[in-house]
Every structure is written in structure tokens, then in C-alpha cells.
Amino acid sequence: MQTLLLVGAAFLLFVALAYNFLIGRRNQVDNIFASVDAQLKKRYDLIPNLVSAVKAALAHERGLLETITTLRTEGLRVKAFEEVARVDAELSAALGRLHVNVEAYPHLQANQNLLHLQRTLVDVEEHISAARRAYNQSVTDYNNAIEMIPTNLLARFLGYERKKLFEIPPSLRQHPPLRPLS
Numbered sequence: 001m002q003t004l005l006l007v008g009a010a011f012l013l014f015v016a017l018a019y020n021f022l023i024g025r026r027n028q029v030d031n032i033f034a035s036v037d038a039q040l041k042k043r044y045d046l047i048p049n050l051v052s053a054v055k056a057a058l059a060h061e062r063g064l065l066e067t068i069t070t071l072r073t074e075g076l077r078v079k080a081f082e083e084v085a086r087v088d089a090e091l092s093a094a095l096g097r098l099h100v101n102v103e104a105y106p107h108l109q110a111n112q113n114l115l116h117l118q119r120t121l122v123d124v125e126e127h128i129s130a131a132r133r134a135y136n137q138s139v140t141d142y143n144n145a146i147e148m149i150p151t152n153l154l155a156r157f158l159g160y161e162r163k164k165l166f167e168i169p170p171s172l173r174q175h176p177p178l179r180p181l182s
Contacts, residue, residue: 018154025142029163032138033081036131036166040075040088042124047072050121053114054102061101068094081164088128089168095121132166139163 051065058065071091078084099118102108143162146155 014150015154018151019158022145022151022155022158022160025138025145026160029135029138029142032131032135036128036135037084039124039128039131040084043091043121043128044072044075046117046121046124050098050114050117053111053117054098054108058098058101058105058108061098064094064097064101068098085164085166088166092125092168095125136165139165 047068051069054061055065068091071087071094075084075087075091078087102114102118108114145151146160146162
């Protein structure tokens with residue numbers, strides 16, 4: 001009888017520790033996703049100033065500026081991971097195209113306000129990249145925890161599912177075209 005109680009207590013201890021471990025991993029993913037979201041919000045706050053600074057000089061790029069503005073608005077609205085990741089990837093590509101276009105205009109490169117905005121955007125992009133890496137590592141740890149023995153048994157029972165990584169779609173992996181130096 002005493003052995004049965006000891007085995008039962010050990011089992012309950014295992015379940016409690018495994019449960020707490022899984023909750024910790026899940027909460028870590030949520031926390032780091034919130035960090036990614038905060039960095040994306042910084043980017044979204046910066047975009048109207050950037051668009052205003054280049055709008056007059058790049059009137060022929062109206063479509064690109066409208067795309068950036070539309071993606072910014074959409075990015076502020078979406079909450080589901082898949083949509084956040086899609087908008088983030090599309091906006092990164094559009095901002096890359098804008099940066100290439102700005103480089104082609106020396107008078108824009110002399111604009112101190114624009115230069116400051118570009119430096120700030122580069123800084124924000126670096127923080128977004130770091131937050132994505134932290135998120136992906138956290139998701140990998142979480143996915144490992146819910147798939148590896150013995151915690152996978154409890155995870156399956158609790159209905160935990162794999163989370164997706166931040167990935168850039170192949171269509172957006174293309175680099176913007178380089179313009180020849182004059």
C-alpha cells in the first residue's frame with residue numbers, strides 16, 4: 001500500500017512539473033511574440049513620417065508609397081500570427097524597395113530629417129530581426145517540449161499544438177534590384 005502511494009505521489013509530482021514546464025514554454029512564446037508586436041508597432045509609428053519625407057520627391061513611386069501605407073494600416077489591425085507574419089514580410093520588402101529608390105536621389109540623401117528617419121528605421125528593423133530570432137527560438141523550444149517524451153503525453157492530453165515560426169515567404173526573399181552608380 002505504501003509503495004502504491006509513493007508511486008502515485010511520484011506520478012502526480014511528474015504531472016505537476018511537466019504541466020508547469022509546458023505552461024512556462026507557452027507563456028514564453030506569448031511573451032516574446034508581444035515583444036515582436038511592440039517592435040512592429042514602433043515601425044508602424046515611424047512609417048507615416050518616412051512616407052511624408054519622401055512623398056514629394058518620389059511622386060512617381062506613388063504606388064509603392066500607397067502599398068507601404070496600406071500595409072502599415074493592415075499591420076496595426078491584424079492580430080493572428082499568420083497575418084502578422086505575412087504583413088511583416090510584405091512591409092519589409094516594400095521598405096527595402098523604398099530604401100533603394102531613395103538612394104537614387106542625391107537631394108533626398110542630403111535631407112537630414114530623412115537621414116534620421118532612415119537610421120531610426122534601420123535600428124527598428126534590427127530590433128525586429130532580433131525579436132524574430134528570439135521568438136523562433138522560443139517556438140522551437142515549445143515545439144520540442146510538446147513533441148518529446150515524456151512531456152508530449154501531457155501536451156497531447158491538454159491539446160497543445162505546434163506553433164509556427166516567423167519565416168519569410170520565398171516570393172519575398174528576392175533582393176530589390178540594385179541601381180548602377182552614376
